């Protein structure tokens with residue numbers, strides 16, 4: 036059975052086509068800058084040459100049409116017709132309290148995803164558009180929604196309640212939900228497998244640091260706490276997002292700068308984080324380069340970024356009452372040697388020592404702490420698309436479709 040996985044971001048569409056019998060990847064790719072001029076499409080069919088295209092794409096539906104055409108293309112294609120796609124799995128960022136596991140997309144499920152749109156305005160509309168585009172293009176192909184929030188539904192009220200009037204939780208569902216759950220879950224179980232330990236005996240802190248970033252404390256497969264909150268804005272410093280701040284800053288700035296709620300939201304989501312602090316870029320590679328060249332603002336951005344991760348590791352070690360492993364994943368976590376070094380060097384109090392040689396790894400699973408470290412530190416590449424494909428396959432089989 037072939038499963039197409041779609042990971043629709045606010046301006047991008049990542050995809051992979053899996054043969055789930057063999058778990059082989061037939062093709063994968065990425066469409067960037069959707070809605071801006073000159074979208075870039077990078078298509079990588081397994082065993083064939085990579086194909087790059089530049090084209091104006093207004094929305095995810097247009098992006099998806101290009102992707103589907105590439106999959107059946109005479110040269111760059113890997114299947115001969117759309118009938119060879121047996122199911123589609125979608126990353127859906129916000130599932131609120133409605134979904135603690137993945138779900139077959141029905142009219143009801145679609146409506147529930149629509150209801151969550153207000154809680155994740157940067158992500159859910161794109162996810163929804165991906166689903167409706169597939170319904171139009173492949174009306175008879177089953178679709179499954181896999182939620183970023185699902186794994187975090189194992190969290191207790193102690194961690195998910197905010198100390199604001201309880202009526203807002205009851206009325207609007209204002210609480211911590213947490214995101215990147217598919218990645219945190221995958222990395223936790225992979226770490227247990229890699230260390231040869233039973234998952235139920237493991238306490239792990241997973242650091243998913245990419246363009247969006249979150250950190251999760253997991254005890255035996257149950258989420259104890261996670262840094263993202265009601266929306267994917269809370270917690271760590273990100274490429275363009277501020278993460279934690281004093282909530283009183285919002286009314287202060289709105290009054291003094293004459294900003295509407297929407298404008299304020301844009302500042303915090305799109306103009307803050309690394310790009311806001313440095314004035315240079317949201318990309319960690321640019322920040323590292325500028326900091327190495329002596330740019331003070333870039334250096335500050337780097338310090339604020341790594342310090343925030345360190346603080347959360349400290350807090351989550353307490354929340355877990357001890358930790359067995361700290362794991363780095365996603366774009367920066369998997370690839371940035373200097374960022375990991377800056378964080379792990381400050382974990383001596385945890386009985387951790389960095390193995391500088393091992394830390395040179397990029398994009399591979401590896402222990403980067405010395406053998407005598409009390410707590411293990413690892414790099415573990417994430418694979419959200421594989422997790423989505425697996426859930427999709429199992430749900431479609433369960434429903435006998």
Ligand SMILES: Nc1ncnc2c1ncn2[C@@H]1O[C@H](COP(=O)(O)OP(=O)(O)O)[C@@H](O)[C@H]1O
Pocket residue numbers: 244245246247274317318319320365366367370371372
């Ligand atoms: N070698 C590297 N060194 C530092 N940062 C890197 C490196 N490679 C990728 N990144 C960072 O990873 C980020 C993308 O991570 P990714 O997990 O793909 O993010 P997202 O899924 O949120 O778009 C980029 O913004 C870039 O800053």
Ligand SMILES: CC(=O)OP(=O)(O)O
Pocket residue numbers: 044128183214215245246247248267
């Ligand atoms: C939830 C979230 O922030 O996702 P991403 O990192 O893909 O932006």
Ligand SMILES: [Mg+2]
Pocket residue numbers: 245246247
């Ligand atoms: Mg991501």
